[in-house]
Amino acid sequence: DQQVKQNSPSLSVQEGRISILNCDYTNSMFDYFLWYKKYPAEGPTFLISISSIKDKNEDGRFTVFLNKSAKHLSLHIVPSQPGDSAVYFCAASSHGGKLIFGQGTELSVKP
Amino acid sequence: DTAVSQTPKYLVTQMGNDKSIKCEQNLGHDTMYWYKQDSKKFLKIMFSYNNKELIINETVPNRFSPKSPDKAHLNLHINSLELGDSAVYFCASSQAGGTLNQPQHFGDGTRLSIL
Numbered sequence: 001d002q003q004v005k006q007n008s009p010s011l012s013v014q015e016g017r018i019s020i021l022n023c024d025y026t027n028s029m030f031d032y033f034l035w036y037k038k039y040p041a042e043g044p045t046f047l048i049s050i051s052s053i054k055d056k057n058e059d060g061r062f063t064v065f066l067n068k069s070a071k072h073l074s075l076h077i078v079p080s081q082p083g084d085s086a087v088y089f090c091a092a093s094s095h096g097g098k099l100i101f102g103q104g105t106e107l108s109v110k111p
Numbered sequence: 112d113t114a115v116s117q118t119p120k121y122l123v124t125q126m127g128n129d130k131s132i133k134c135e136q137n138l139g140h141d142t143m144y145w146y147k148q149d150s151k152k153f154l155k156i157m158f159s160y161n162n163k164e165l166i167i168n169e170t171v172p173n174r175f176s177p178k179s180p181d182k183a184h185l186n187l188h189i190n191s192l193e194l195g196d197s198a199v200y201f202c203a204s205s206q207a208g209g210t211l212n213q214p215q216h217f218g219d220g221t222r223l224s225i226l
Contacts, residue, residue, distance in 0.1 A: 002153070034214055043115070043201055043217030044154070089154065096207075098167055099215065101154040 003027045004092050006102035013109050019077040021105050023090030026071065030092040030100075035064060035075045038087045038104070047088075048075070080109045114138050117202045117218035124192060125226050132187045132221045134202030142166075143185035144215065145177060146201040154201065160185055189223075197225045 005024045013019045021035075031052040036044035050057040050064045050073070057064050063076045077084055090102040117134040124130055136143065144167075145157045158177040159167035165177070174190045189196060199222050203215040 036217075041219065043203075043219045045217070046214040049214060087152075091154075098156045098159065098169075103152045 002103075003030075004090055004100045004102040006088075006090055006105045008105050009103070010106045010108070013080045013107065015082055015109055015111050016079045019075075019080045019084065019107055019109065021075040021077075021088050021090075021107065023073045023075075023102055024071060025073075025092050025100075027092070027094065027100075028071070029094040031095060032093045033064070033066060033073050034091045034099070035062075036089040036091060036101075038089060044089055077107075080107075082109050082111050085109045115202055115204055115216050115218040117200075117221055119221060120219065121222050121224075123224045123226065126192055126194060128192050129188070129190045130192060130223075131189070132200055132202075132223075134185050134187070134218060136183055136202075136204040136216070138204055138206075138216060140204035140206045140216070141182055142205050142207070143179065143182070144203040144205075145185065145187050146203060146217075148199040148201060148220070150198070158185075158187075192223075192225050194225050197223055199223070 003026050034049040035047040037047045038044040048059050048062050066073045087104040087106045089104045091099045093099050115136045142161045144159045146154050148154050157171050160179045163179045176188045179185045199220045201220045202218040205215040206213045
């Protein structure tokens, strides 16, 4: 049973527009959520995180929103750039335990 | 100056063979992990070591045996390789089990192909 789901395998966005990547989870005990970015033939790299006590965290062009009642989080990238083209993984953990990853969304930003 | 390095990057071998993947981190972290990314792209944790002690051991066949000679190294040995072991294996490290401001850092992966 997959506790973290990214239902969109791919997303295509025009350069300069907003990219919105979505993630749903089922375990209400998750208290820490992260987004990782992965380029081909490389390992995932940490992008941004959010604690369950917050509903928003912003870092430059990247903002993560958490809706606990809906068990949903999203990553907004504004403005999107071609270099943002990558696979984005959502991950969650409970009380510092193991990370549970979604299956990733491939973002393509077209010039 | 690679933070988490794993070797080899590619591994092609026959079914039934035994192989090892090595991982080293120079970040001074105390916790290391092995993940498997299967054909469906899910990244699933296999093992986690903290200061050379096993702390997470998921439901993994006992053909897989991790070994941590020191806290900077975590190797993965696989016996009697099977077709289903074909995947990309990622090593990662973090400080203090991976808290809010100290996420896991990943190596570039080892792509294992079983013929």
